[in-house]
Amino acid sequence: MWLCYLGCVTIVALCTDGAGMAQHDPAMFLLVQAPVLLAVLVSYWLAVHRSHEAPRYLRAGLAVIGLPVVFSALCWLLPSVHPEPYEYVWLDVDRWLFGDDISRYSDDMPPWLVEVLQLEYAAFYGLCIASALLVGMSSGRHAFDRAVLLIVGGFLSSYLGYLLVPTIAPKLVLEHSHELTGLWFAQSVRETIDAMEANHWDCFPSGHTLLALTNLIILWRWARRWFWILLLPSVGLILSTMLLRYHWASDVVVGALWAWPCARLCDWLADRDGWPEAKPK
DSSP, X not given: OHHHHHHHHHHHHHHOOGGGOTTOOHHXXXXXXXXXXXXXXXXXXHHHHTOTTTTHHHHHHXXXXXXXXXXXXXXXXXXXXXXXXXXXXXXXXXXXXXXXXXXXGGTTOOHHHHHHHHHHHHTHHHHHHHHHHHHHHHHOHHHHHHHHHHHHHHHHHHHHHHHHSOXXXXXXXXOOSSOOOOXXXXXXXHHHHHHHOOOOOOOSXXXXXXXXXXXXXXXXXXXXXXXXHHHHHXXXXXXXXXXXXXXXXXXXHHHHHHHHHHHHHHHHHHHHTTOOOOOOO
């Protein structure tokens, strides 16, 4: 799956002229991803020549470190591949579905709700890591391996979506009468997220929605007690993507619709490659 993703983006980087955009830098793009490719090849070698379990911690490390690296690297490729403003397409869809810009629904949101939703949005990566660890503790190492596979598959497929349909967030497109205000930490958390995000063309599909549902899928399979505990935070995470003006409704709908087929695709790949069966304990 990693090799498929890296192969796709490498071909695009080498075959795209950048449409004259200053940020287009395929050399830097490929250079940053080179260490990830090396780690992927080592993981592949270990799995083939040692055992399925040999690269377990390397796979987990790739998920924790490699995913943010390849995501950020897209800033040197997008939106020069597709400079068309797709955000206005999704704006029209939102207006057709809801009669207004859905991000306007948050204009009168109380500060306490802004605070809660902002913290849930910021907990995105933490929820993914926690879900995989909870699965491992509840159902063992084979379930952990498959959980990591599903999470990585969700992330990488969403990144390919950004490549096909680069879109920026409502908060960067629409004018609002005022900024959202929380109680204590919301503003600083929001500013930190904005400062750390190198790639701003990351709306379609909503990776937050896709991975929130993927987390629930793996928890339902292998750590069902934790499914019920993390259900509400996961729903809040999905709502935060729209109410905090990070995503269009279309992003969220497509991310939600892709979650189950993506999980089944990962299941098929694991079964085809002979991964050990993971049964809930």
